[in-house]
Amino acid sequence: MATYKPVVVQAFPKLGERITQDTLYWRGYKTPVQIKEFGAVNKIDFSPVSPYNYAVTASSRIHIYGRYSQEPIKTFSRFKDAAYCATYRDDGNLLVAGSEEGSIRLFDLSGRAPLRQFDGPTKAVHVVGFLSDKYRIFSGGDDYSSNLWDIPSATEIVSYSEHTDYVRCGCASKVNADVFVTGSYDHTVKLFDARTKSSVMTIEHGQPVESVLLFPSGGLLVSAGGRYVKVWDVLKGGQLLVSLKNHHKTVTCLCLNSSGQRLLSGSLDRHVKIYSTTSYKVVHSFNYATSILSVALSPEDETIVVGMTNGVLNVKHRKPEERKEKSQKKRQPAYRTYVKGRTYMPKQEDFCVSKPVKRVLRKYDKLLKSFQSSKALDAVLEPPIRLYTPEVTVAVMQELHRRGTLRSALAGRDEKQVNLLLTFVARRVIEPRFTPVLVTVADMITDIYQPVVGQSPIVDRQFLRLQEAIGKEIDYQEELLEVLGMMDTLFATFTEKRTTYPEEKKSNGLTETIETHTND
Numbered sequence: 001m002a003t004y005k006p007v008v009v010q011a012f013p014k015l016g017e018r019i020t021q022d023t024l025y026w027r028g029y030k031t032p033v034q035i036k037e038f039g040a041v042n043k044i045d046f047s048p049v050s051p052y053n054y055a056v057t058a059s060s061r062i063h064i065y066g067r068y069s070q071e072p073i074k075t076f077s078r079f080k081d082a083a084y085c086a087t088y089r090d091d092g093n094l095l096v097a098g099s100e101e102g103s104i105r106l107f108d109l110s111g112r113a114p115l116r117q118f119d120g121p122t123k124a125v126h127v128v129g130f131l132s133d134k135y136r137i138f139s140g141g142d143d144y145s146s147n148l149w150d151i152p153s154a155t156e157i158v159s160y161s162e163h164t165d166y167v168r169c170g171c172a173s174k175v176n177a178d179v180f181v182t183g184s185y186d187h188t189v190k191l192f193d194a195r196t197k198s199s200v201m202t203i204e205h206g207q208p209v210e211s212v213l214l215f216p217s218g219g220l221l222v223s224a225g226g227r228y229v230k231v232w233d234v235l236k237g238g239q240l241l242v243s244l245k246n247h248h249k250t251v252t253c254l255c256l257n258s259s260g261q262r263l264l265s266g267s268l269d270r271h272v273k274i275y276s277t278t279s280y281k282v283v284h285s286f287n288y289a290t291s292i293l294s295v296a297l298s299p300e301d302e303t304i305v306v307g308m309t310n311g312v313l314n315v316k317h318r319k320p321e322e323r324k325e326k327s328q329k330k331r332q333p334a335y336r337t338y339v340k341g342r343t344y345m346p347k348q349e350d351f352c353v354s355k356p357v358k359r360v361l362r363k364y365d366k367l368l369k370s371f372q373s374s375k376a377l378d379a380v381l382e383p384p385i386r387l388y389t390p391e392v393t394v395a396v397m398q399e400l401h402r403r404g405t406l407r408s409a410l411a412g413r414d415e416k417q418v419n420l421l422l423t424f425v426a427r428r429v430i431e432p433r434f435t436p437v438l439v440t441v442a443d444m445i446t447d448i449y450q451p452v453v454g455q456s457p458i459v460d461r462q463f464l465r466l467q468e469a470i471g472k473e474i475d476y477q478e479e480l481l482e483v484l485g486m487m488d489t490l491f492a493t494f495t496e497k498r499t500t501y502p503e504e505k506k507s508n509g510l511t512e513t514i515e516t517h518t519n520d
Contacts, residue, residue: 004369009395012433022283029316035070041307043085044296049092052298054305057086062097067303076107089130096137098125104139116154127170133177140167140182148194162190162199169211175218183209189223203238213254224251229265242280246273253295266292364396373400373409381420390428398437411448415456418449422462430473
């Protein structure tokens with residue numbers, strides 16, 4: 001008796017994203033840790049110095065978290081109302097934050113009470129930060145003003161009132177200690193120099209600006225607002241280099257990795273997109289549960305922290321690189337090495353004994369081997385196979401049809417089983433890889449269960465779904481044939497035009513030679 005051959009499951013190419021080095025790198029982050037805050041997380045900022053703690057601004061508190069801690073190691077809560085934009089200084093010793101009541105507070109990380117308080121803005125201050133000289137602070141708020149403050153004397157140095165709407169974002173240049181940038185809901189980004197009394201450059205973004213970012217070199221500026229992320233060349237007077245529109249909703253935050261080669265943008269569409277700063281193409285994307293307000297990457301790119309509108313903080317850490325430990329124990333040579341030597345090759349008169357390979361059959365193969373067709377079909381209609389590997393289900397149906405037992409396997413089923421069969425067929429019959437087999441299955445099911453139509457509303461509903469799916473597919477095929485006919489006509493026209501020109505030249509040449517010949 002011949003040995004049983006398992007069912008051959010046809011392999012189909014998997015449709016999906018192309019695996020690149022970026023894909024592998026960004027997938028190398030562990031399962032995220034979720035931390036619940038008291039309100040929407042409007043700002044996350046990492047300390048520039050080790051151990052790279054990060055400050056989270058949410059509601060009326062600023063929490064300082066350690067890299068791996070799930071509880072805050074320090075809290076600043078001296079705010080009457082909401083706090084905004086807690087930002088570290090370059091040395092990691094001071095922290096500055098704005099507030100809803102209009103004051104700016106400067107904190108020492110070793111204490112709890114504010115080290116300095118700057119009063120002057122009449123409305124909420126949404127953006128604050130340090131200039132690169134470490135002794136001045138810039139701010140912007142809902143009173144449309146952008147201000148510069150002196151830390152030692154706690155006084156205002158200069159105030160700019162050039163924006164005509166709320167100032168909601170800003171950043172300072174790391175190259176020039178006098179330059180900072182602010183973005184406003186008046187659709188403009190303004191670049192200020194502390195040595196002048198007015199802005200030195202105005203860039204029109206075209207949407208309310210939610211976030212701005214300067215590259216470490218200071219030559220490129222990134223602005224985000226609406227669905228757009230735009231990159232500008234500051235050295236060329238604010239020339240637009242590229243406009244990116246990869247989000248479906250408003251982009252709320254921007255971030256660069258440590259090398260400046262990858263740009264991250266977070267949006268209300270629940271996605272964080274990662275761009276290459278050389279091609280400005282999306283190289284990877286993260287999906288989150290709710291809308292994103294803030295994103296930050298640690299200085300060593302080891303941690304990604306995302307803050308969301310529902311107050312959840314999502315923290316991902318990079319997986320440590322696996323080091324292959326070399327085994328101390330040396331592998332001993334095989335027995336035949338001792339007997340015949342390492343380089344021995346079997347000769348023609350040698351008798352080679354091979355170990356029989358034990359073949360493990362799957363459940364449906366065992367049932368098919370014992371000719372239990374109906375049970376084999378039931379085995380491949382179980383949820384794990386039916387939902388995740390439908391090609392196995394279709395392969396078993398095809399094998400049953402080849403054997404001539406498909407009709408008997410489909411017959412004699414109750415309402416629940418018929419409903420399951422029709423659901424699978426109606427869902428998968430429109431897939432080209434399954435259509436030839438499932439059309440035959442649908443035809444058999446219709447023939448077998450036609451007499452009981454009208455007795456079960458559930459089965460009747462599934463028959464109507466099957467009819468609707470096949471009807472839509474036929475309509476699509478007819479439309480595609482029409483389009484194909486139009487394309488064939490166009491291609492034929494192009495081909496005729498290309499071939500007529502050489503013929504005309506030939507005929508002209510032929511005429512000229514004939515005329516020359518007759519004149520002679």
